[in-house]
Amino acid sequence: MTTAGLEEQHPEGGRRPDPGRRDRIIDACLDVIAEVGVAGTSHRRVAEAAGVPLGSMTYHFTGMNELLHEAFTRFGTAESDQFERRMAAATDAAAAADAVVAIITEDVFDTPRDLVITHELYTLAARDPGFRDITNAWMARSRRALERHFDPTTARMLDALIEGLTIHRALDIEPHGRDVVVDAVRRITRR
Amino acid sequence: MTTAGLEEQHPEGGRRPDPGRRDRIIDACLDVIAEVGVAGTSHRRVAEAAGVPLGSMTYHFTGMNELLHEAFTRFGTAESDQFERRMAAATDAAAAADAVVAIITEDVFDTPRDLVITHELYTLAARDPGFRDITNAWMARSRRALERHFDPTTARMLDALIEGLTIHRALDIEPHGRDVVVDAVRRITRR
DNA sequence: AGCGCGTGCGTACGACCGTACACTGGGGAG
């Protein structure tokens, strides 16, 4: 047995119900996905990352599919939350446009983690319609948040633009500068 | 011992009685990727799809990585070709804008195959920089093709817009209409 | 105190994986 550093035994000794365990498994699942992709995500690896025995996997989740679905649902919700918070903080359309620029140039580009997980989700959704509910909810929330400041058509365009610019910014070997993002948002939002 | 002028038929290494075999394996690999994803793509499955024995896999390719890299390279090149052809056929900026709309609304949306493979590639590139050369070459060619009709900045924006609109069109449960695409392209391209 | 009981875990099984490697058999050299 290896000496696990983080979670040792239950704090008060003995076996106690651990309501956070299921949550920790889901979080660990997202970490594993970010690291090795859905392809490399296995019950064993997630169990190790979460510091729980392998048996817990099948106990808490029906199978790999349920685990992935819950993990991506949590991820999508968290990302939507951040997006919505950004939009809610904007007081007018100009501030909202600035926020959109910030989202593209800062939020996703910062860490490869979110980028990887997002793409893993898209890939899954592209092949398995059972995951489309997650992407749909995400896109719907984004659009609704944008509609606080823009008309529905513009919101759709902005949403798509964010998507595309984010991807290209992350994958391009010589990414576009911030000025391109500012200009693109301006072109879409001006009437 | 006259070895003159006999072995110059095939540029690389030994002679190949079945020159199409390697190609067929690569094509079959793309089919398998579209069907079960990179995660489910194995030497055995590709071999079966290509109608070749398992041993051929290790004979023709160093490993899974080389096979995937070649397969995605071929895919990216084919997609770029189609894009470039569309752009070359346009005689002026207005026709080019129409072509962009057609690409978004027809090319990718048609069959889930290309959509799935594209996302599998993005996901791979997002995590493994070893595949970035493929996505980079693809994006560079797209941009260059767009620059036949638009200035470099606009080309970058259009490229990103195509990306985002395509994804949303494919994954959204109630996709945007063609008019939204037309309008978005118009907003980006007007000066 | 004794005692089920069900939550949660350890382990084992069969399937499938990538890859190595010994071999074969058909066509060109002699």
Place this chain on the structure above:
DNA sequence: CTCCCCAGTGTACGGTCGTACGCACGCGCT
């Protein structure tokens, strides 16, 4: 014709996978 050689293949091995399932054991009830 024979012989040899290597392109191409069949198979076996070590490993990881998902999942099933029997069992341990602390808690609540009596």
